[in-house]
Amino acid sequence: MTLTTAEENYLKAIYHLSNGGTKSVSTNDVAAEIKTKAASVSDMLRKLGDKEVIEYRKYYGVNITEEGKKRALQTIRKHRLWEVFLVEKLQFAWDEVHEVAEELEHIQSPLLIQRLDSYLNFPKFDPHGDPIPDEYGDVRARPRLALNEMDIDQSGQIVAVKDSSAAFLKYLDKVGAYIGARIKVLDKVEFDGSMEILVDQKKTLFMSKDVAANILAIQS
Amino acid sequence: MTLTTAEENYLKAIYHLSNGGTKSVSTNDVAAEIKTKAASVSDMLRKLGDKEVIEYRKYYGVNITEEGKKRALQTIRKHRLWEVFLVEKLQFAWDEVHEVAEELEHIQSPLLIQRLDSYLNFPKFDPHGDPIPDEYGDVRARPRLALNEMDIDQSGQIVAVKDSSAAFLKYLDKVGAYIGARIKVLDKVEFDGSMEILVDQKKTLFMSKDVAANILAIQS
DNA sequence: TCTTATTTTTAGGTAAGACTAAAATGCTAA
DNA sequence: TTAGCATTTTAGTCTTACCTAAAAATAAGA
Structure with a gap:
């Protein structure tokens, strides 16, 4: 069906x-x-x-239902694989990929997706850091926490954003943050929750608690 | 519109x-x-x-109309670029690409096609040897002739097939012919028009006039 | 030219996926 | 427990793209 x-x-x-x-x-x-x-x-x-x-x-x-979950995950898998393709192979910026992937995800060809997966070297995460389900719908999630939940001196890597609106993605790009960036919490201001973050061991970034709460990272 | x-x-x-x-x-x-x-x-x-x-x-x-021609050529351009992608990057066989390309050609994103074109190194011909129109709809066609029109001892390269049905493409694959193959006419039988063709300087192929008439080549 | 055969168009219907307006249901607060 | 409000469903339309059957136009042959 x-x-x-x-x-x-x-x-x-x-x-x-x-x-x-x-x-x-x-x-x-x-x-x-x-x-x-x-x-x-x-x-x-x-x-x-x-x-x-x-x-x-x-x-x-x-x-x-279980069947429905399987189907949804297939579609999500296709969407995210295409996003990887667009960013890694066609040099799309990560705030440009969503609309196109939204169309590409409906192409019906199991062989196409299998080959695309292999061509991209079986990626596990899309450019927004979201996990790519395997062909059986299994997802290997990494434990993540929002930046505002991290403590001073903790290090990690940005792996996702909660609000992936074009506006927010653009903002991140502008201030020099991106999925995959290595970060370290330099300071947390008690009374408003704003933070000072070291990005890639060179750039220092100030962000409000709201922004920090939208950025997800894995600890390292 | x-x-x-x-x-x-x-x-x-x-x-x-x-x-x-x-x-x-x-x-x-x-x-x-x-x-x-x-x-x-x-x-x-x-x-x-x-x-x-x-x-x-x-x-x-x-x-x-002229406008219609332009639109049709855009669609053909997209179809053929995707075919190149499927064959060159995703290792599809050339008799497997048509259906998928038929879906992919309707994805609406000028940027996508521009980037795909560049990623594929601005190919001028698709895997079946058909020319790929440029973004303005211009086609640079090569003069071609059917194999049965070539004379004994003439050399060339297979660039296209007239009948690109899966059945015919499969047949070609089986006998070892393909787009891009270098060929030379070794013999032509007068009374039935059948031919003997040298493929890639090593394999000899017999084919009926009907088959030969379906294969297009450029001379060299 | 006139009659017949072929091609093409019109008329009317269906299914998917949207909409508006109206009716039905469920929930909450008095 | 019931009145009123919010949510959800039904009923009835619309558009796109298809269909069948019937009518109309063209083309062809005697």
């Missing part, structure tokens, strides 16, 4: 909103995520329920 | 059937090419006429 592009997009949205399938999701939430109207979502939920990728009880929101 | 995927496919079909815009095309021909019904084609022709990419006179078939 195959899914249309629209169905794949709904399923992906439900997967994300449900936190990887751990909680149920309301019609309105899906509508907001997909930027469509609740009435359209109701229609689609009935269809996805029929296809058994979600469990749908009218008026009570949806839960994603 | 943008075209939908279906509209792009119709336009491409009309471009091909009209021999690059040199003759007009009938509704039935388009229906056969697209594998749809004449009634659906009539609908679409009206729409494409409104968008001024074709000139449509009811009951008299269509002619592609």
Whole structure:
């Protein structure tokens, strides 16, 4: 049973909103995520329920099924592999890749994805630091913490951002932060939570608590 | 003004059937090419006429306009660049690329195509030997002739096939011929037009006139 | 030229995926 | 426990792209 592009997009949205399938999701939430109207979502939920990728009880929101989770992860895998391709091979900036990957992820060809994966050397993370599921939908997540949770003198590496809006990504680029950057916490201001961060052992960066909370790192 | 995927496919079909815009095309021909019904084609022709990419006179078939030609060539350019990518970078066989390229050609991103072109080193021909239009729609064609038109002792290089059906491509692969192969005509049998061809200075190949007529080469 | 055969178009219908407006359901606070 | 509000669903349209069947236009042969 195959899914249309629209169905794949709904399923992906439900997967994300449900936190990887751990909680149920309301019609309105899906509508907001997909930027469509609740009435359209109701229609689609009935269809996805029929296809058994979600469990749908009218008026009570949806839960994603195991099959649905698998499908969503396939789409996410394709999206993230294309992002790696765009950044590593075609020199896209990491704030330019999302829209194009959103189209590319719907190309139907298992062979294509297999070959792309191999061509990119089986990457485990996309340019935003998000993990790439393997072809069975397994994800090997790294423990991460937000920068504002790190203590003074701790070192690590930026691996992801929470808010990956173009605006925030642009801001990071401008101040010289990026996924993969090696960082060290030089100082934390008690009363407002703002921080002083050493980037790549040379540049010093000041950031508000809000910004720090949006940046995820692994410790080292 | 943008075209939908279906509209792009119709336009491409009309471009091909009209021999690059040199003759007009009938509704039935388009229906056969697209594998749809004449009634659906009539609908679409009206729409494409409104968008001024074709000139449509009811009951008299269509002619592609300059704007339409430009659009069709853009799509062909994208298709062929993706084919090069699939064969050169992802190790696809040349009889496996068509379907996937058919999907990839509809991805909307001028930047993507520009970067892909550059990444592939601005190829001028696709894996089937067909020329890749530049971003303005210009094509630099090489003079080619069918193998059966070549004389004994003439040398050249296979650059394309007329019938690029999977069956024919598979057959060529099996006998050891391919786009790019250096060839020399060793013998031509008068009464049935069959030929003996030396491939890559080592392998000798017998082929019927029909097969030879399907293989295009440049002389050297 | 007129009748027939072929091609093409129109008319009317379907399915997907969106929409608006209205009805139904569930939740909460009095 | 029920009135009112928020959420969700249903009903009815719209557009795109397809379909079949029937009508109209063109082309061809006697």
